[in-house]
Amino acid sequence: MTTTTAADRRAHAKTQYNAFLAACPSQRLLARISGKWVALVLSALGSGPDCDGEPRPLRNSELARILAGVSPKMLSQTLRSLERDGLVTRTVTPTVPVTVSYELTDLGLSLHRTVRELKRWAEANRDAVTANQQRYDGA
Amino acid sequence: MTTTTAADRRAHAKTQYNAFLAACPSQRLLARISGKWVALVLSALGSGPDCDGEPRPLRNSELARILAGVSPKMLSQTLRSLERDGLVTRTVTPTVPVTVSYELTDLGLSLHRTVRELKRWAEANRDAVTANQQRYDGA
DNA sequence: CAGCATCCGATCGGATACTG
């Protein structure tokens, strides 16, 4: 009985596909930037504390202030994953108490520019999307 | 006792910030495209079944085949949210059994182009990021 | 000041089974 069921085939396809997805750069990138705070951190570091200036390094506490609602845990977690990917650098200055500052790398800067494109799309089409949603919900 | 604690202030800031985030177009956009299948659906509809052609409408089952590992639930859910946002159209042809096809709207097409930029960044920098991660993990 | 550990609720996504 070589009954290969549809479920079997799907299971196999899924395994294959998961492997593909895991290697897929687009998926990895999306996973990277889709965190709740990632884009905001990139934005803060890439546009300065007022979100409309030049890139410049920021201290942990400055970031915490700019990203008003962030918990220490998520800020830390976000920054470490960005550091791991080589998108930001972490610099420790051994003052008392210690000072830590974060800065975009060139790689991070280039991603920031790309993300800004997305942001522009969002700003340009926000109203259209909202209108579509309301039309859809009303129908 | 007007002891406004740091926690109080943070709670307030958080409420404010959550409201801001909810309205923030960037956040909404990220929430939109960061679903596991959203980018893949956009990509399939925007580049044809071989992911390297012209945009063209696809049937539900075609999408299911292209996105090999997707469950019916997530495919449906993803498509409906995209439809709600006015990024895809859903067309029902009353054959027997019914035929449903999905197609990018102009809005969806413009988002697809933006997402492709991200994808290009990912492909161009995948190796650099992977190398950074390995260096980080080894250290 | 910076960051980690723990606990917990909310949400996401998958498996399965069922309807028009």
Next chain:
DNA sequence: CAGTATCCGATCGGATGCTG
């Protein structure tokens, strides 16, 4: 064929408390 409903595990993100 297309879509829905339910259940469940995994993950995400927040709150709190503690360390160097």
